Amino acid sequence: xxxxxxFLDFIxxxxxxxxxxxxxxTGLTFISVLLAVAIGVPAGILITRRKRLSVWVLxxxxxxxxxxxxxxxxxxxxxxxxxxxPAIVALFLYALxxxxxxxxxxxxxxxxxxxxxxxxxxxxxxxxxxxxxxxLALPVIMAGIRTATVINVGVAxxxxxxxxxxLGEFIFGGIALNNTHMMLAGAIxxxxxxxxxxxxxxxxxxxxxxxxxxxxxxxxxxxLGLSSFYLLPNTYHSxxxxxxxxxxxxxxxxxxxxxxxxxxxxxxxxISDMIMYxxxxxxxxxxxxxxxxxxxxxAFDLMVLEDDKHIxxxxxxxxxxxxxxxxxxxxxxxxxxxxxxxINDSIMTELNYHVxxxxxxxxxxAKDFLVAQKLWKPAGSRSKGSIRIGSxxxxxxxxxxxxxxxxxxxxxxxxxxxxxxxGGTKIVFDALTNNQIDMYPExxxxxxxxxLQAPQQVTDSIISDPQKVYDYVSTGFxxxxxxxxxxxxxxxxxxxLMMRRADAEKLHISSISAFTHYVNQQ
Amino acid sequence: xxKLEHVSKNFGPEKKVVxxxxxxxxxxxxxxxxxxxxxxxxxxxxxxxxxxxPGSGHIYVNGKEVRxxxxxxxxxxxxxxxxxxxxxxxxxxxxxxxxxPTLLKWDKARIHERTFTLxxxxxxxxxxxxxxxxxxxxxxxxxxxxxxxxxxxxxxxLLMDEPFGALDPLTRISVRKEFxxxxxINNKTxxxxxxxxxxxxxxxxxICLMNEGRIQQIGAPADLLFRPxxxxxxxxxxxxxxQLELKAxxxxxxxxxxxxxxxTSNTVPLTAESTCWEALxxxxxxxxxxxxxxxxxxIDGNGLMAAIAACKK
Ligand SMILES: Nc1ncnc2c1ncn2[C@@H]1O[C@H](COP(=O)(O)OP(=O)(O)OP(=O)(O)O)[C@@H](O)[C@H]1O
Ligand SMILES: [Mg+2]
Numbered sequence: 006x007x008x009x010x011x012f013l014d015f016i017x018x019x020x021x022x023x024x025x026x027x028x029x030x031t032g033l034t035f036i037s038v039l040l041a042v043a044i045g046v047p048a049g050i051l052i053t054r055r056k057r058l059s060v061w062v063l064x065x066x067x068x069x070x071x072x073x074x075x076x077x078x079x080x081x082x083x084x085x086x087x088x089x090x091p092a093i094v095a096l097f098l099y100a101l102x103x104x105x106x107x108x109x110x111x112x113x114x115x116x117x118x119x120x121x122x123x124x125x126x127x128x129x130x131x132x133x134x135x136x137x138x139x140x141l142a143l144p145v146i147m148a149g150i151r152t153a154t155v156i157n158v159g160v161a162x163x164x165x166x167x168x169x170x171x172l173g174e175f176i177f178g179g180i181a182l183n184n185t186h187m188m189l190a191g192a193i194x195x196x197x198x199x200x201x202x203x204x205x206x207x208x209x210x211x212x213x214x215x216x217x218x219x220x221x222x223x224x225x226x227x228x229l230g231l232s233s234f235y236l237l238p239n240t241y242h243s244x245x246x247x248x249x250x251x252x253x254x255x256x257x258x259x260x261x262x263x264x265x266x267x268x269x270x271x272x273x274x275x276i277s278d279m280i281m282y283x284x285x286x287x288x289x290x291x292x293x294x295x296x297x298x299x300x301x302x303x304a305f306d307l308m309v310l311e312d313d314k315h316i317x318x319x320x321x322x323x324x325x326x327x328x329x330x331x332x333x334x335x336x337x338x339x340x341x342x343x344x345x346x347x348i349n350d351s352i353m354t355e356l357n358y359h360v361x362x363x364x365x366x367x368x369x370x371a372k373d374f375l376v377a378q379k380l381w382k383p384a385g386s387r388s389k390g391s392i393r394i395g396s397x398x399x400x401x402x403x404x405x406x407x408x409x410x411x412x413x414x415x416x417x418x419x420x421x422x423x424x425x426x427x428g429g430t431k432i433v434f435d436a437l438t439n440n441q442i443d444m445y446p447e448x449x450x451x452x453x454x455x456x457l458q459a460p461q462q463v464t465d466s467i468i469s470d471p472q473k474v475y476d477y478v479s480t481g482f483x484x485x486x487x488x489x490x491x492x493x494x495x496x497x498x499x500x501x502l503m504m505r506r507a508d509a510e511k512l513h514i515s516s517i518s519a520f521t522h523y524v525n526q527q
Numbered sequence: 528x529x530k531l532e533h534v535s536k537n538f539g540p541e542k543k544v545v546x547x548x549x550x551x552x553x554x555x556x557x558x559x560x561x562x563x564x565x566x567x568x569x570x571x572x573x574x575x576x577x578x579x580x581p582g583s584g585h586i587y588v589n590g591k592e593v594r595x596x597x598x599x600x601x602x603x604x605x606x607x608x609x610x611x612x613x614x615x616x617x618x619x620x621x622x623x624x625x626x627x628p629t630l631l632k633w634d635k636a637r638i639h640e641r642t643f644t645l646x647x648x649x650x651x652x653x654x655x656x657x658x659x660x661x662x663x664x665x666x667x668x669x670x671x672x673x674x675x676x677x678x679x680x681x682x683x684x685l686l687m688d689e690p691f692g693a694l695d696p697l698t699r700i701s702v703r704k705e706f707x708x709x710x711x712i713n714n715k716t717x718x719x720x721x722x723x724x725x726x727x728x729x730x731x732x733x734i735c736l737m738n739e740g741r742i743q744q745i746g747a748p749a750d751l752l753f754r755p756x757x758x759x760x761x762x763x764x765x766x767x768x769x770q771l772e773l774k775a776x777x778x779x780x781x782x783x784x785x786x787x788x789x790x791t792s793n794t795v796p797l798t799a800e801s802t803c804w805e806a807l808x809x810x811x812x813x814x815x816x817x818x819x820x821x822x823x824x825x826i827d828g829n830g831l832m833a834a835i836a837a838c839k840k
Contacts (some may be wrong), residue, residue, distance in 0.1 A: 122613025125578055126627050126676070127602035140617050 015186035023175070027194050030171040033089065033164055034157045034202070035231035037096030041104050041153055042228065044097075046146065049108025050134065059109060066102035074099065074160045078167050079280070087248075087276060087284050092161070092169035099160055100153035107149025111142025147210035151203055158199040162191070165251060166277030168284075172198075174251055174275045181252030181429035183455050188431075245524050248276040248290035252429065257464075258454055259294060259500060262316035269521045282307065285505060292520070296320075297501040298350055298401065300357030308506040311516040317500040318464070319471035320448035321493040322401065324409065328487045330443040334390060338491060340416040341444075344408060345492035347378055353496040356404050367425075371407035382415030389418045395433050395442035396425045401498055405446040430455050438486055448498060449490075452478035457485070471497070528553055529575060529684055529716050534584030536570055544570050546740035548584075552733075554683065557717040559731035561724065567740040568720040569610065572686050575718070576605050588684060603627055606677030608687040610720075612669045614661040620646070620672050621657040627680040645675040648709060667698045671705075678711050685712070687719040691726065703729060724767050728752075728774060736760055749775045773804040776835065778826075779819050784834035787824055794825055806831060 016023060045066075052059035069077070077098065081091030115138055123137045139146075165173025172191040179188025253259035254275055263269040271292070276284065284290045286305035295302055297309055324341050331338055348356070356374060359365045375381035394409050396402030403425050410421040424442055427433040430451055436442045453459050453467075453474055459481075467473035475493060482488040502517055514520045529552045536545040545567040552558040560568045573579045575586055577598045586593045593601055606627075614623050621642045628638045643653040649671045661669055674690060690706075691699045703726065706712070721727055727734050728748045735745040736759075743763075744756040752768070752775050755761040764771060778785075779799040797809055799819035807828065809815055814827040 116613070116616070118609055118611045118613040119615060121578065122607070122609050123615070123626075125573075125576055125602055125607040125609070125613075127599045127630055128626075129599050132630070137615060 012186045012189060015190055019175075019187075019190060023190060023194065026170060026172045026174055026191070027198070029169075030158070030161055030195065030198060031231055033092060033096060033161045033169060033171055034154060034198070035228050037093050037157055037161075038100050038150065038154050039225070039228040040093070040097045041100035042150060042225070045101050045104030045149075046108050048101075049105045049146075050112065050138075052105070052109055053112045053138075063102075063106060063109070066105050069098040070102045074163050075166065078163055082167060082280055082283070086287070087168045087280065087289050088274070089164075089169045091167055092164035096157050096160055096164070100157055103149040103152040103156070104146070105149075107145050107152075108142065111145030111149075112138045114145060115141045144210055147206060151206040151210065154202045154206060155199050158195060158202060162195055165275050167280060168248060168274035168276040170275065174254070177277075177429075178251035178255045178275075180431050181250070182255045183429075183431040183434065184255065187255060245271055245291040246289075247271045247273045247292045247294075248281050248284055249273050249294040250278045250281065251275050253294040253500065256454065256500075258316055258318050258450065263502070263517070263521075266314050266316045267517055267521045269517075269524065271524050285503070288505070291508070292502055292504045295501055295503045296401075296498050298353040298357060298496055298498045300354060300359065300361035302503060303354055303358045304362035306506050307503040308509045308515075309501040309503045310509070310514065310520055312499075312501070313516040313518050315469050318450040318453060318468045319474055319497055320450040320499040321471055321475060321495075321497050322405070322446050322448050323475075323493040324405075324444050324491045325437070325447045325452075325482065325488050326444040326491060327437065327440070328483070328489050330392065331489060334392070334417070334419055336417045337392065337413065337419065340412050341409060342492050343380055343412055343416065344405075344494055346495050347380070348495045350496045350498075353401065353498065357401065360404060367403040368407045371404050372411060374404075375408060375411055380415075381411060384411075384414040385416070386418045387414060387420035390420075392419055392421045392444065393442040394421055394423045395427050395436055395445035396423070397430065397433050397445075398426045398428055402446060405494070409444070409446075437488065446494070447490075449474045449478055449493070450499065452482065452490070457481045528587070528589055529718065530587040531571075531575075532585045532587075534571070534574060534581045534586060536567075536574060536579065536582045544740050545574070545581075548737075548740075548742055550735055550742070550745055552716050552718060554716050555714050556732040557712075557719055557730055559727040559734045560718060560720045560737060561727040561731075561734050562722060562737035564722060566737045568722075568737060569688055571737075572688055572718060572720055575686060576602050576607060599630075603630055603680065604682050604684065606680070606682045606685040608673050608677045608685070608690040610688040610692060612661075612673040612693075614669055614672055614676070616661055619658050619660055620651070620664070621653070623661065623672055624675045624679050626676060627682075631680055633680075641679060642675075645678060645711075648711070649675050649705060651675075666693045667702060670694065671702065674706065678709075681711070682715075684716045685718070687717065689720055689722070691723075692721070699723075699726075706730075724764060724771070728771055736763060738763075770804070772835075772839075773807065774802050776803045776838070777801060778803070778806055778817055781831070781834040781838050782819055782824075784837040785824055785826055786830050786833075787822075797826075803831060803835060 048062055052062050074095070077095045078091065081095050085091040085094060119137060119141070120133065123133050128136065161171050162173035162176055164171045165177055172195045175187050175191025176195070179185065179191060249260055254273070255261070260273065274290070281290070281293045282295060282299065282301035282305050285293045285307060295307065302309065326337070326341070356370055359370045360367050372381060392413055394406045396406040406423045406425050410423050413419050413421040427436055433445050434456055437445060449471070453464065457478060459477065463477070467477055475490065479490040482490060502520065504514070509515065512523060514523055532549050534545060534548045535543065537543050548571060550558065560571060562568055570579065574581045575588065575593070577593055588601065588605065615626070624642045624645060625638045628641060643657070646653045646656060651668060651671055661672065664672065670690060670693060677685060677687070691702050694702060707730065719730060731748060733745060733747055734751055736743045736751060738759055744751055744760045751760055752764060752771055755764070777799065778797065778801055794814045794816045795809060797806060797815035797817050799817055806815065810826070810828040810831060814825055816823060816825050
């Protein structure tokens, strides 16, 4: 696939996908808001009558609101698996607080002499609620629904992490791929949706109180209509379901290559790599796009399928450092190079297993390894400058960053700070070029395809030779960014297609070609 | 008919807000609950339509214990005018007035007709006011709507909590006059709360003067004025005593003390039922002729004042 030249080209090329994601996003947002209205408004009414419950109910909804969205989505997975269900539940929980609280305040805000008059004239409690309290509280309740909707448009982008779709697919794919067009194609519609829904609901909110009485009944209908976007048919006929990260979905050496080189046709879900392995293990997914050195490959007993047509380029890890920093502190390079050649694929998998699965502290794992290799030395004076080490949010990065910190402090008089968890390639690389960090561990393949975006003919000619790729990126980075690739560490954390070992053995599948043959047969 | 028997009410263990109150109000009668702020007038009223439950004692409306009726049914048979109107801000004037008839499931045409009749009687022409919202009305207009709302379903009983409280003195007098002139209030059992002495004397058939939750005296206005039961009653009325006396005494009450000269020409007629207050208003411009028990007397201001002084001795 050609990289589109302009943003509009991208939109045009991906219009089908964009529409689908926008509809899914709208559906996710409103189905959860609808549920929150259905539960939150009665709950708000209830606690105006049982004041003692209000502390508990508002407290619960408040706590839900404070849980970071990605964590809340994470909590949902063991309970509800992946896909729209957990996403909707999480979004519902987010929408709850503003709706309950505004219903409560709205009804309590009704002039007590009005409720007294209503009761004194003989309205029943039900009539009081429907004829007086709800209509008068409606603007406040609507404000709550507006807040909830806007929050949910934002949080729904994260739904892409758990295979629930939405505009997050473009946003996170774009960030991971350093593809600004893709990122904007997700972010701009998401922002527009938030503005649009807020505006539409504000029209409802400010409508004359007289009509508002009728609006009360219209509202659920509108919400239901918008929610129905999500109920669009999701027809998967294949027996195999693939879960790929947003990054993998958009890469030539990823899903695009699988389609064009192997001819694979398989329904796919977009999912975060944080939960992908577990989802495969729990049979929610059948094949995933892992990385070959990930600790969870070992933990969940997955099997890497052989890339017999060589679409996945080599991903040898090496520290990349700003030349400016290297010149300022000449002692830095030898210190960093001490790690070179010490970690092969299986050692890296093992280290990742300790961190990802056994939940050991990356710092401890790094130190244990260095001590075992007799590379560890106590920190020096730390009196010179400070080196800022970045890393992506994946396991490798955390561990390597910690090792480099210890090596720098052990073998030089420099100090080092780690800035781990800088998201995907785009974020961490931008941090490096903008002098926010001095170095981070990068993979040769990423340098070639994502950062330098080498022309097709170049890629084709060098991709099967790791040394040529290394040389190419070394030269390219020096020329374009004044950044130096130090010696490779040793392991090759390449993309890999993997499936449950038991299934692979049962179906006699060991390579991607065999897998493609099996899937396309169906 | 409304009847209270030994009714008491506490808020909290200490605070006895209403203390052993008993009275009976017959149809066609207006009982005024009079007293200082916080003496328990509103509380008494709210127990009658069960917005509050009494701590002890019994309350009867139209011969039935209120606790035996479903509260909604009870309340729909009692018109209620609140201290601060409590109009529904999201209803128009006509919808506000129609609330209880709607609850009673009157048909639309009847509600419409009733609402418009009442609005005209209360000098809120329907053509101009029916579709306005309460916030578009002045305070006095809002109180009239509140009154119309309480009268709309023609309930046999009417509870009014300072219905003219929020008005300036002039408007208050005119709204009060309109109220007195309404044929709607004939034959109704009315309890009206106020802390305005003049209003109590003008509207009350009987007055129930309260202090700190207890009844100090209950009786016709003249009883409170001329035969006060205790010092509280006396001192409560003192500031306005002269004016009240002039309003409480009718010409006929002074008949024996009035001089019997018949000479002057150029007089205006005056009924024997006129109060001394009304008579003095007339007498400032010219003497008047009064006929009482087939006897005719011509009176002037000096003669009237002399008769009052003589009567009080
Ligand atoms: N719900 C309540 N809880 C506690 N105390 C109350 C409550 N309602 C009224 N009170 C108290 O009872 C007393 C009598 O109140 P009430 O409203 O009957 O006075 P009122 O005679 O109508 O006075 P006003 O002329 O100012 O309207 C006051 O001291 C008031 O503080
Ligand atoms: Mg009161």
